[in-house]
Amino acid sequence: MSQNTLLLELTGVVKEYPASPEPLRVLHGIDFSLDAGECAAILGPSGCGKSTLLNVMGSLDLPDAGTTRIRGNDIAAMNAAELARLRNHEIGFVFQLHHLLPQCTALENVLIPAMVHEHRDRAREQALRLLERVGLRERRHHRPGELSGGERQRVAVARALINNPALLLADEPTGALNEEAATELADLLLELRRERNMAIVVVTHARDLAERFAPLYQLHGGRLERRE
């Protein structure tokens, strides 16, 4: 994977939501691109459409106008199965809320994405390594209810990385964490990025966190501007 390879490209992306009396336009023609292994942080106040933008980037949502290309492939042209495969192989998600399966242990939660593909036997080793890497190997048999907020989020990071994605999309990853835990998580993400040459897009309203994932982009009024 070359550093100069274009990984993610958004062109003129528009997104609206049905509302009364007229649809609410959240994204107004967003243009954005990201090479493999690069970082980007998107800043903006709550409700400005950051999560929507991230969802569009991660193929969780389709734009109403414009295109989203991942490795040159237009996600609008893909069917549900192809999109699922794309997310499984190329993209990792970290949400503000961890969204772990409450009935599964930490290890099992990490393994969930790996259940889809054919190399399940190697996945367990990988999951253990990842848990080791995020400092939770000893807690691997604990369920989300038995973990702290920071630990849950680290499990969510490990889950996002289980399939070695080229792109990690983090939506307010530290939003539910205290300052110390937030710093630790940011450190972890950056270390992992270096280790895996992985592109990361972080969406946050916290400038401190955003600066660690520069370059910075500001989403305002549905438009994205690069901040120097």
Place this chain on the structure above:
Amino acid sequence: MTLVTLIAQGIRYHRRLYLGLLAGVVIACAALTGALAVGDSVRQTLFWIAEARLGAVGHALDWGNRYFDAALATAVDAALVETGHIEMSETAHPGIAAVFALRGMAETSPGHAQSGRRLNRAYVYGVDAGFWTLAPEGAAVVAPPGPQEALINESVARTLGLAAGDDMLLRLVRPSAMPLEAPLSRGDEGDTAVARVRVAAVLSEAQWGRFSLVTDQAMPANIFVDQAWLGHLTGMIGKANLLLASDAIDGDLLQDCIAAAWKPEHVGYRFREHPSGIIQLESERLFIESAVTEAAQRAGDARPLLHYLVNEIRTKEHATPYSFVTAGIAPDDTPDGAVCVNQWLADALDLGSGDTVTITWNEPLPSGEFKEHTTEAQVHQVVPMAALQVERDLTLDFPGLSDVDTCRDWDIGLPLDEEKLQDEENEAYWNEYRQTPKLTTSFETGSRWWGSRFGTVMALRFTEKNADVDELSRALRETLDPAVIGLTFMPVRENARRAVEQAMDFGGLFIGMSMFLIAAALTLLALLYAHGLQTRANEIGALLAVGWTPRRVRAWLLLESLPVILCGSVVGAVGGLWYARLLLFGLTQFWPDAVAGAPLRFHLVPATLVQGAVSAALCVFAVILICSIRACRRPARELLQRDFASTTAAPHTRELPFMFLCAVLLLVLAFSSYQAFFGAGDNPTPWFFASGAAALATALTAYGLFLGRLIRKPAPAHLRLWRLILAQLARRRSRSVGVALVTGCGVFMIVSVFAMQAAMTFDVAQPASGAGGFTVFASLTTPVRGSDDTPLGFSRDSVVPLRVWDGDDAGCLNLNRAQQPRLYGVAPRALSERGAFAPQDAVADLWSLLELPLEDDVIPALVGDTDTALWGLEATTDPVRGAEFEYPGDTGETFRVRAVGRLPMRLSLFQGAMLISEEQFTRMFPHEGGYRAFLVDTDAPEDTAAQLNQEYRRLGMEAAPSVERLRAFYAVERAYLAMFLVLGGIGMMLGAGGAAVIALRNMAERRAEFALLVAVGYEPRLVRRMALLENVFLVVLGILFGLTAAAIAVIPLLMQAPTAANVSALAVMILCVIAAYLAAVLITTRLALGEIPLAALRTE
């Protein structure tokens, strides 16, 4: 980590959700399996009953009102031995048995403790030892009855209060070989034989006390007596009318054996030899069946003869009354329409060749009356008296004629004028020449004049030289297939099996009755599961986000629920067995009318368990599949935000199908309402019911649309409590509509059915009603002639007599499928003129159907009422495509009877039967003489019925007001409705419980929301009230929808019978339903929000 682990952990973690699912599966499966098990039990009970009544009998030859020589059984048995089928060494082998079966009455003898008890419809069987060899395998052997002894079954013993050793009076309809109404047949009306017999033993079911060839589950009233003694008592020595054969004997073999073994004398024929060499074939049944005539004519040169008694033979100046005449013996050159007279008549009337005489005679009509005919005939020849000596010698024996001394004593089944009987010249002729015919003609002419529905041939005369009786008998046997005179073994066991297999499907019936219970369980299960999936939205969203396809997520959810469904199915199937036992208990203890008192026994068919469990599992699986598809159809983004509820407005386009549905339902409502009020004529009830159902569906759809619109509507400037409640209902639209659906449908069904059950009335005085305007229905065991001008002492204007052929009861009182429904012979025109049994504008068309000429001599019939057509027979009624039934005629012919129509009311006095015209009836069953049922029009039905019962007690009269008969028929339906109400009530309780669970989960989920309200200053009491109001609104709205719809549906019933509808009981029932639901939500709110912890705000 495997899928199995994931599933196991999912079930364990979401155990509350799956417990709810499990409960739903168990209830649905138990209701379904139980209903099917009831069906199996009823069916198996019918099989058991069929086995118990048939014993080892597999085939039966039933000659009805004709009688054969009991020695025929021995002859057939011998033929079987010859075939090697039965070994001679076998003693008392189950082979063939002849039975003398009669209708009778039984009474307790005077002096008995139960004196005065009477049984009008008893089956009296004259049996010999051979009969008991056909008893069921393992049946306890009882010594056959001796002379003046009787074995009675438990039904007789119970009715009369008799025990072994008691005496009873047996009154039997005295059989006659000759048809009751045939001319020249005395056929004494109401002739009975009475004997006092001692009850030797009371036979249990295991002792073959249930023996019967009638496909009915009801226990017959059987009395077994010694066959020889019965023959002596009734004057039918050595006679029988039933041949029973073991099931071990092949039917074809039996038919071959009877063909080889029968002799003319076995079946009432005899050859008479005259010194002149003439051999005459005669029948003890008076008339010779046409098939026999044809066979005899093939066997030899047989000349047919017909005798008659004409009223008068007259010339212009002279006349002689009541003269015996014979067709078939006039010289061959006698022209058609001409006659020969004997010398005595020629002298008496001053007649000669070429003169004209006028002959008057009576023709018997199907109504039992006589029509006088007159014809003129030219005298061809005068025959000397000496030439008629052969006729005098070979004349037939007519009881009441041949055996009396004077004309005054004649009693021959023809109306005779007492004054004319005293004619001295005629008396002198009788004294000198007896039955020597005064007038003869050709057979063709005579049969045209005096032939009747009973036949045209009374004797066949063989005049060939050297004719030999044995030779003729052999030739006749060779040329006549005994089957054509009705000597046919019917596969009664096979027929019984078919009747059971085609019997009313109680499994289906109970599934129908339990449908609301099953639907309520499935709907609540769907609501609970959908709610559960909403709480797991983030799980589903996370899986979709990490690359699981929606299909894979769906599969995961389905696989997770699969073990629960399987467990629930197993538990439900076992529970279903207990549910079935409970239903059977209810059927035998509380609703015996529903199964016509059949002694139901539980029977387990493993395949049914599997079928019920699999069906329920599939239903639940389908519900879960739909919920899963709906959950996974949402984008991961929404799921991750746990945004399952409709907090955003759905686009208008998504509402369009529902708007369309609402519009269609409105149209249906408008159409059915129009039909109900203006268009449906005499029976608007179904349209009112349709209007109610359409109103309910419209209300529910409109409610859903309203909630959808509420979300789109901008919030008002001033927020009010009701707005908050409505917003909450709209947020969970599926749940809100689902709860309203369950409660609304439940209330609608229960109230409608309750009103239907309560409001059934029978306006018997109305000609268009099910009683046809006749207020009394009377039936007799012993038939009476119809020629009487005052039947039962009433004028003919007040009474309509009916002929009866006892077939199978095709009504609700018989669980088996009738193979040959009971037939009533009616006079269509008489009923049409009275406007009976149909609306005025349709009555003529209806009764004219019975006179419809059909191809291939098929006989048109009307089914007794719509319930019989729809449920009893499941028969199409149409002049072209109507269902057909085959009946064995009295002369061996098989008649096809087609249901060309039906009486238009649900219940009529003829439930379980079919009606054919009297003309066709008498053609089919000439030996079924007289009338055994009467429709009586009287203003005092109770008094009239009591008077008839008293007056005609000797003839086995059972008269009752029509309304009682109709109520007895309706008891079955009433029992079904009662069961439906109970099962529906259980469904409603389940609905109440489900609504409570849903409310509980909803409030538990929204604890943070309630805590927030408290945190911002709401009083906890107010918060609780809000929650309570929301839940009350939820269920009360459903109840209101149901009530409104039910009110529309029951309008006609309330209009028809405002008093019978028992409005107060209905109101109590509705209040109970409302109270149950309100109690459920009150308790739930109290439980969920007794305390509102602010800690809920901190809970993620």
